[in-house]
Amino acid sequence: LETINILYVTDPTRRLLGVLSVRDLLLAEEDDLIEDIMDPNVVWVSTMDDKEDAAQALSKYGFLAMPVVDLENRLVGIVTVDDAMDVIEEETTEDFSKMAAVAPSDDSYFKTSVFTHAKNRIAWLLILMLSATLTGAIVNKYQSAFAAVPVLVSFLSMLSGTGGNCGSQTSTLVIRGMALGEIRMKDFFKVMWKEFRVALLCSVILAIVNAIRIILVYHGDTSVDCYKLAFTVSMAIMATVVLSKLIACMLPMAAKKLHLDPAIMAAPLITTIVDTCSTLIFFTLATIVFDIK
Template sequence: MVAVDRRELQDLVRSQLQVLLEKNNLQGAKVLLVPVQPADIAEAIEGLPETMQAIAFRLLPKSEAIEVYENLDSTVQQALIEDFKRQDVRDIVDKMSPDDRARLFDELPAKVVRNLVAQLSPQERQATALLLGYGADTAGRIMTPEYIALKEQWTVLRALDYIRSRAFVSETIYYLYVTDAARRLTGILSLRHLVTGHPEQTIGDLMTREVISVRTDADQEDVARLVQRYDFLAVPVVDTENRLVGIITIDDLIDVIEAETTEDIYTSGGVQTGGDSYFQSSLFNIARRRVVWLFVLLITNTLTTTVIRSQEDVLQQVVVLAAFIPLLIGSGGNVGAQSSTVVIRGLNTADITTKQALSVIWREAIAGLILGIMLGVVVMGWAYLLQDNAEVAFTVGISLIAISVLASTTGGALPILFQRIGFDPALMSAPFITTVVDVLGVLLYLSLARYILGIGSS
């Protein structure tokens, strides 16, 4: 049996599906999609021309269409909604899980959302309104109210009967939650422990009373870290009175982790996403978002020119010093970028806390010193071979050591400082750190050159 790479399979399905649709062979396209997983069908539809996406989606049976729709990118979901008839929309949106529906509504214009909400069944309308009532990026916004809650006095037999009746309308049955008459969360029970219990045992005898839960206003990124730390498949969400209002499952948190990581990567590169898919935004919007940081860096870089002009007398007397400026600031920028990347990632994953600030900064300073010595020795030898001037070579080597310590310390300190004052540490990204090191590095280099070479001020 020949193994086929998943990406190759997706490309194959998409290309064959497009060929069949171009030939108007709808029955062949329908047969092609039968053995394909919903997530792969969604990706194949996303790769089709816009005029074919709605046609391909309509070929799916209703039982599969909902899951495929939930896996589609939000922009494709919006496009399909515009193409569907009113009843088609109601059937799809009404059967979506509440958390996926709330995520879709976040992406749609308010007028469209109002029309869709009006078409939902009363039960689904209430569930959606509950989620949309919580703040963006909170546990309440991404939870689902579709869970199974048991009572302490129930027997195992009764609980199993109840689970059978609710299994297909619940997000997961692997974790079972126990609540009292006021819906307060009192315990948790795994399906494994339930099915291995005696039929006449009560849920109170089997459940675990120490339950790890999150509040509805908890940040979704903190919830993701919690689930990652304890290897949960789901986590219960409670309100201020400890009443169980929903659960968050691992599949939704994987999406959160991916979205947060993507945002951090874009931010660290000086790119504003605005919450939209970067590669599906217009070129004008992309340029508008990227130019903000570039203007900031452009203005900041003019300080480097100012520093060089203020030290013109040094460069005029020893012109060869100018040749090493790109090497020094480039190396310093790279060292600073490495430090900031490590520290920003550590802050985002909670491996580093602001309480550890001094030890982290000190560690990065020592790392910068070691790197500087290693690089400085090589550059010193290279500079001597090029210029045959020991004083210039020594100046370049010592400057690189000093710049490396400066860059590593700055790269470690600024993200921690930003987090402490309430900003995203990713703002202290590689481009910004590099610019800071450029300005200070040039000033440090030319000041050391003035001192070591004995050049007086003009």
């Protein structure tokens, strides 16, 4: 009843046999049989399929409607393009919430109470806060590096910010590609190889610009070797960018493999992991380059 353009052909037991349009009927000869003018190759979805998969199928094939069959291939209903739009909007909103480390809510922003907003956010905030203590532990371990080269502290926020931004870029693209069906689990190593090459190009450019900036700024500072500092920070940036992009493409795909929503592996979690790794890499390089015991 939702569409008059598309007609589905069934047998007496409601088994789906084919599809035809009103146009096919109007252009058919008077004595043509339905089985002669219908298309037997019907694309359908099952009652057991996820509604997001049905919406993606409608988008993929450009259909205005699609039949729904049960496990015995009997026609039980249809889904239309407006149904798909509602599902896509709902799923997109849910993914955005998860990518921002917020539990999804069924109500709109203003209809959701302050208490519910806080409840939806606090769990992830606690997890991320506690996990960030690893970064603090690494910083405490390398206090001798601070004492020997105090200027190292000023580059921590830049490194963590750069790593988080790179990870967010990659995770957003990978999660979107997976949602649209462009990226599948069989593409795991293909995606890693592509992101590795992208990371190399980006990291080299960032490292060169950063090295030039450090040399220009600290060239006249006798308290620090500007060339060693430029080398240390630039190498740390390269390692951080490569690591963050690889982590950001692997985690969502690993989540999919474990039947978890890839969106939960987005920006906040990736940023926390990259922060810890980049801090460790930075101070390890600093102790080696500056020969800090």
